Amino acid sequence: xxxxxxxxxxxxxxxxxxxxxxxxxxxxxxxxxxxxxxxxxxxxxxxxxxxxxxxxxxxxxxxxxxxxxxxxxxxxxxxxxxxxxxxxxxxxxxxxxxxxxxxxxxxxxxxxxxxxxxxxxxxxxxxxxxxxxxxxxxxxxxxxxxxxxxxxxxxxxxxxxxxxxxxxxxxxxxxxxxxxxxxxxxxxxxxxxxxxxxxxxxxxxxxxxxxxxxxxxxxxxxxxxxxxxxxxxxxxxxxxxxxxxxxxxxxxxxxxxxxxxxxxxxxxxxxxxxxxxxxxxxxxxxxxxxxxxxxxxxxxxxxxxxxxxxxxxxxxxxxxxxxxxxxxxxxxxxxxxxxxxxxxxxxxxxxxxxxxxxxxxxxxxxxxxxxxxxxxxxxxxxxxxxxxxxxxxxxxxxxxxxxxxxxxxxxxxxxxxxxxxxxxxxxxxxxxxxxxxxxxxxxxxxxxxxxxxxxxxxxxxxxx
Numbered sequence: 001x002x003x004x005x006x007x008x009x010x011x012x013x014x015x016x017x018x019x020x021x022x023x024x025x026x027x028x029x030x031x032x033x034x035x036x037x038x039x040x041x042x043x044x045x046x047x048x049x050x051x052x053x054x055x056x057x058x059x060x061x062x063x064x065x066x067x068x069x070x071x072x073x074x075x076x077x078x079x080x081x082x083x084x085x086x087x088x089x090x091x092x093x094x095x096x097x098x099x100x101x102x103x104x105x106x107x108x109x110x111x112x113x114x115x116x117x118x119x120x121x122x123x124x125x126x127x128x129x130x131x132x133x134x135x136x137x138x139x140x141x142x143x144x145x146x147x148x149x150x151x152x153x154x155x156x157x158x159x160x161x162x163x164x165x166x167x168x169x170x171x172x173x174x175x176x177x178x179x180x181x182x183x184x185x186x187x188x189x190x191x192x193x194x195x196x197x198x199x200x201x202x203x204x205x206x207x208x209x210x211x212x213x214x215x216x217x218x219x220x221x222x223x224x225x226x227x228x229x230x231x232x233x234x235x236x237x238x239x240x241x242x243x244x245x246x247x248x249x250x251x252x253x254x255x256x257x258x259x260x261x262x263x264x265x266x267x268x269x270x271x272x273x274x275x276x277x278x279x280x281x282x283x284x285x286x287x288x289x290x291x292x293x294x295x296x297x298x299x300x301x302x303x304x305x306x307x308x309x310x311x312x313x314x315x316x317x318x319x320x321x322x323x324x325x326x327x328x329x330x331x332x333x334x335x336x337x338x339x340x341x342x343x344x345x346x347x348x349x350x351x352x353x354x355x356x357x358x359x360x361x362x363x364x365x366x367x368x369x370x371x372x373x374x375x376x377x378x379x380x381x382x383x384x385x386x387x388x389x390x391x392x393x394x395x396x397x398x399x400x401x402x403x404x405x406x407x408x409x410x411x412x413x414x415x416x417x418x419x420x421x422x423x424x425x426x427x428x429x430x431x432x433x434x435x436x437x438x439x440x441x442x443x444x445x446x447x448x449x450x451x452x453x454x455x456x457x458x459x460x461x462x463x464x
Contacts, residue, residue: 004031004056007083010070014055019087020145021080028053033080034060037173058083081178084145088152092180095155098292099179101166101210102187102223104338105285106140107436108277108316109187112289113163116306117296121154124165125332126314126437130157136439141170171209183292184210185221187284189228190337204228219295221288238295240264240287248291253283259308262287271300274308279317279345315436317342320453322460326428328421330452332436334359334386339370339433343377349429353420354378356433357386357413358396359442371400375407378431380423382408384416386434387442413441414455421459432456 004012007019017029023045026032032049034042034057046063057069060076072079084090100110107125114122114129122129125140128150135153138146141164154162166184170176189207211234214220222229224239224246240248251270252263255278262273262283275286286307293303312318320328327349333342339356346352354374358367375381383400385393393411401407410416420430432452441450 002087004068007031007086008058008070008072008079012056012068012070014068016055016087018145019084022143023049023052026052026054028055030054031056031058031083033058033076033083034063035077035080036060077174078177081144081148081174084148085178088148090148090151091155092151092178094160095151096161096296097179097181098161098163098183098185098296099166099176099181099210099213100163100185100187100288100292101168101171101207102185103190103335104333104341105187105281105288106165106167107332108282108285108313109185109288109292110163110165111313111316112285112307112310113292115310116289116293116298116303117161117163118306119159120161120163121157121159122163123150123154128153130154130159133157139170140165140167141175144175147175166210168203168206172206176210176213179213180215181210181213181218182215183219183221183295184214185288185292186210186223186226186229187288188223188226188337190335208232219292221291221295223284223288225284238291240291241284248287250283250287253280260286264290271304273304276308276310276312277317279342281341281345282317315438315453318436320456322457324421324424324460325426326424326430328430328432328456330432330436330456332434332438334434336366336369336373340373342431342433343373346429346431347377349427351380351425351428352378352431353380353382353424353428354431354433355382355384355413355416355420356431357384357393358400359387359434360389360391360393360396364399367396367399368402371402371404375401375404380408380420381406382410382416382420384410384413385441386413389442390444413450413452417452417455418459421456 002016004014004016016031018027019031021033021035021042026049032054034046046057050067060072063069100106110124114120127137128135189204220234220237222239223241224230225241225243239246242250249265251265254261260275264271264287290303315332318330320330331342333339356374383397397409410419424430435452437453439451440447
């Protein structure tokens with residue numbers, strides 16, 4: 001058990017059982033740090049934190065209630081990070097860290113890296129994984145107290161390596177500002193989260209902040225075919241892609257029924273990589289993972305052999321087989337670029353049935369673009385709910401379809417998926433896009449349990 005004086009210089013010896021800046025998560029004995037976010041000033045919730053049982057308050061202004069507290073005269077977010085690091089006894093020197101950001105491909109690339117290295121934890125959209133033990137996390141890159149708690153858990157389990165997704169929001173809110181990565185990768189930068197970043201330029205600059213978090217002797221790996229990333233120059237940088245100006249050139253790609261065969265050329269060396277993942281965007285993900293693992297110090301032969309044996313990534317171009325006579329692919333694609341990539345990759349099918357939606361409380365300007373592309377590149381387009389939050393699902397769908405008539409509207413996502421499976425014929429492809437393996441549906445401020453995979457599995461179990 002820590003004391004508050006162990007976490008911050010003060011004259012109080014009050015014992016602390018936990019630390020948070022969110023009054024909703026305060027428990028008895030917690031210290032509450034009243035940080036100021038972009039949308040919420042946690043100072044306004046000090047009384048709620050006290051009511052919920054906190055034992056101490058840290059603020060950057062005088063508080064109005066008579067309660068044990070300290071007022072700091074420096075950036076309170078920085079104070080909070082330092083306190084979390086001390087509370088959880090986090091020693092970053094005990095970890096080799098890989099951070100991967102980008103609009104699309106973060107989860108796939110990070111998961112591939114984790115699987116190749118082996119003795120490596122994963123933290124990202126699919127949770128926290130340590131030695132095949134999976135823990136639920138709240139965000140792609142968790143909030144600060146959870147983030148530092150996860151780092152402690154990794155170290156306590158004796159794991160010495162971490163591959164983690166780094167979201168633009170975590171970079172914006174400085175959650176990882178005190179991290180020092182051995183290797184960082186940026187998969188691509190296309191428009192997303194503009195409801196938070198306001199402009200594309202802001203989004204780009206936010207993504208580029210990860211370059212400031214690389215160790216002096218660390219490495220940077222970039223997709224050199226990306227229009228934004230090809231303009232970046234920095235020390236110890238390696239670019240890859242199909243373009244001849246890249247350091248690692250994807251020279252040739254062959255697809256067959258089972259594998260994707262990728263030839264990569266670097267200097268005078270040529271590497272043949274056999275990947276179980278289909279689609280051009282997965283070529284980028286696999287090649288980035290290959291380069292990162294080389295820079296990490298693994299032997300080429302081990303990396304290539306590991307890629308050949310990779311398992312499917314949950315919720316990422318995940319092919320589902322329940323004995324049906326048509327194909328089902330479950331994917332997290334929800335950005336314009338992600339939706340286009342997956343639809344473009346499977347145009348060889350004669351009958352494509354796509355189930356998708358658009359999240360509420362997010363950038364509305366992308367909805368019509370996504371809707372138009374889905375209708376144009378699907379034989380049957382089914383629009384449904386996808387984390388509507390405080391928006392009306394019908395209103396969201398209206399914005400996606402515009403004046404179009406040739407589509408199906410089914411607000412309930414479970415019913416929409418069942419409809420798609422009911423109408424699928426032999427040889428069809430059913431694409432279920434947007435949520436991947438998420439285990440919630442964001443409705444207003446609640447997150448009741450919901451999972452696309454469970455809906456699909458239950459459909460076939462009840463059909464037996």
